[in-house]
Amino acid sequence: MTKSKAALKKIADQVEACRACSLWRCPKAVAGEGPVDARVIFIGEAPGYHESVQGRPFVGAAGRLLDQLLESINLKRADVFIGNMIKHRPPNNRDPLPQEVEACRPFLDQQIKVIKPEVIVTLGRFSLGKFLPGQYISQVHGQARRISCLGLKLVLFPLYHPAAGLRNGQILSSLKADFINLGRFLRTIEGSLPEGDIEVSEKPKEEQLSLVD
Numbered sequence: 001m002t003k004s005k006a007a008l009k010k011i012a013d014q015v016e017a018c019r020a021c022s023l024w025r026c027p028k029a030v031a032g033e034g035p036v037d038a039r040v041i042f043i044g045e046a047p048g049y050h051e052s053v054q055g056r057p058f059v060g061a062a063g064r065l066l067d068q069l070l071e072s073i074n075l076k077r078a079d080v081f082i083g084n085m086i087k088h089r090p091p092n093n094r095d096p097l098p099q100e101v102e103a104c105r106p107f108l109d110q111q112i113k114v115i116k117p118e119v120i121v122t123l124g125r126f127s128l129g130k131f132l133p134g135q136y137i138s139q140v141h142g143q144a145r146r147i148s149c150l151g152l153k154l155v156l157f158p159l160y161h162p163a164a165g166l167r168n169g170q171i172l173s174s175l176k177a178d179f180i181n182l183g184r185f186l187r188t189i190e191g192s193l194p195e196g197d198i199e200v201s202e203k204p205k206e207e208q209l210s211l212v213d
Helices: 003-017 049-054 061-072 098-115 125-131 162-167 169-189
Strands: 040-044 081-084 119-123 145-149 152-159
Touching: 003 098, 040 098, 040 125, 061 162, 061 169, 081 098, 098 125, 119 125, 119 169, 152 169, 162 169
Parallel strands: 040 081, 040 119, 119 152
Antiparallel strands: 145 152
16 A cells, blocks of 8 residues: 555544544445545535445435546546545535534545645535635636645636536536536646646635636
8 A cells, every 4th residue: 555545544544533523423434535646636515325324425316427427528436536525424414514514624635635636626515615715606617716725736626516416407507518628628737737826715816717619
């Protein structure tokens, strides 16, 4: 096991042992999964019922849609790292509480530092809020933005959550189109990131990276 893989395993063990909030009582923790050298990290909100039972992210209906969307841009689940803001399921799939988000924040931050992705794809408003607080997903979805996060320079690509696409046909259409743009964008960067960044600790400037025609 490489040093980086060992570091991800250590984070997963810490998630399993965490008692920082009451959510630890759910059946299984869901630390996240994917290769340690993933170019892209997908970040959702929190595990649902099926995720909590299996201990894996995005394995229910929303996960099946995510798999299809990945396939539409020639990616597989094994190519990317998939995780959530919250590592345990909130009761009845309610929204995470601020103290729960804060309790899980160190785990996600450590995963980002270990993986060092080129692109972070946020799925839904909760993960968007971590990087672009105060922004609305309806206004920024599908727009690539340079950010500086945890000492890393990378690109943020906000998307609607797949679960929202399952509930709303218009959102689903936007999600499919945004994924196509994501695939086109990933082909343009080819391992190198544009210069210039947005510090996520401050109020971000409105700066969007142009996509290829």
